Amino acid sequence: TPITISDNTVIRAKIFKANHIPSRTESRTYITNTDHALPIVTLVSNPDNFFDVNQGLYVYGPEGNYDPYILPFFGANFWNDWERDVHFSFYEPNGELGVALDAGVKIFGNWSRGNDQRSMSIFARGRYGFSDIEYPIFPQLDYDKFEAIVLRSSGNDWMRTNIKDVIATSLMDGSGIETQAYRSSIVYLNGEYWGLYNIREKVNEHFLDDKINVTKSEINILERNGEIVKGTNQTYNELIEFVTNNSLANSANYDVVADQVDIDNLIAYQVAQIYLDNTDWPGNNIKFWNSPETKWRWILYDTDFSFGRPWDAPPFYDNDTLSFALYAFGPGWPNPPWSTLLMRRLIENTEFKTQFINRFADESNTRFKVDSVRQHVEQVAASVAPEIPQHFEYWSRWENRSVYWQNQFMLSTYDEWVAEVDKIKEFTDNRIPYLTNHFINYFGIDGTHNLTLNINNTEAGSVQLNSLTLSDSSWQGEYFDNIPISIEAIANEGYVFSHWDGVTGESSAALTISMTADMTIQAVFIAQ
8 A cells, every 4th residue: 555755765675575585675765845956865774773872873972082172083983994884866957866776884084073963975786786886876977887986075164164175176176186076965864864975976986087097906005105996006115215316407318207207287276276275285185096007196186275274364366375385394284295205306407397388378368267166166155055954954953973074174154155256256356466476476477468468260270279279360478578489270171370470580380489478479370
């Protein structure tokens, strides 16, 4: 007969028949009288798996195992590497069920485990019946199978904007850095509202294979000062020893490093962290990897301290994160000497230094432009704004939260949240002029000049400017004095490059220019 439901309810059912093996348990969570603008994730598990004082992975556990007054409560249950079974379901905002499967769940994260709303990893494993979460949870990706995902509660940005990390990492999509896709969602645990979580890809060998298509079994993943996550650190340690003992101002020595390090990737990664003012880095939250098919590459993740740390007083946009990222005498956290060594050595090389400075200029003229970043921030914020009041109301009422977060950093109202998002906008509106001056001062540059690049016929070709491909009829950017920039005219099929207007005595399609004044250049293409 029908089951009548009047409130949020979990139904678990299986089929029994004498002398037969029972069916697999089917689980469904029914949410009533609720309207969410985001996807919904429902988790179903025996309550003891989460909340039993001895075996519950979500709770503090027996008294005496942890200090209840000192974050992040080391010794509490949620610091154990426990995995429990869980039923995971993902529903689209229109209520349509996307995927449902039995899986494993672990508590995820480091210091943020001390928050009341803890992050969780969801694992598809054969022993639960499914080896993949097979569904386009992240529609922007060109793959839809995931060995694991993370339900992230925003780490050090929890109960503040809850979106700093997704703003920062998604801003760098298409930059040549490995970043985690995201999708904000509302989670229900055993039918109880559990607040806003950002679903993220989990950084592991499966994630890298999906991004780059390499052999998973041969991937080496390291963190911090070469500590092993997977594989071996032998070649990396040998690289760092070479960098330590040899000047990279020497071209031959630099080539040894460039043969092992993906220079474009490293520069893009460093420029991103410096722009974002992420100061929970580089001595923390740093992962890098290689395989026989790739050089060493860096992964951008856990950027919750971007746009200013929660305990610092604004403004944040004037912070000199360039000097911070190249400082040779930093403390154990956040920028100890080992964490800046590779960049400090590479900067000794003129070729690398030029590429680094120009990549910052390229990004400043495109991805980091005020209107572009502000629009990105507003788009992400608008997607979660309707959910913030309920999320804040739910987690603000918990009585066992730490005094540390309660008194200093937690917000509790929608208006406070809006003001915190406005601080990110203020950062983006003002960051580039200050950071440009930091580059000028650090590298002893005289100033900047405006470059205007025109194309006589946009159907005929494009222009490659350093790392940028330009296809508009007219484009303008700001570049540093006497720092050589590379420009190349690229003809489309049926056309050829004819000449440059604005550059005397140059007929080659590829140019290297050191600007000493404002310049206007036009690439002229003609029909073949």
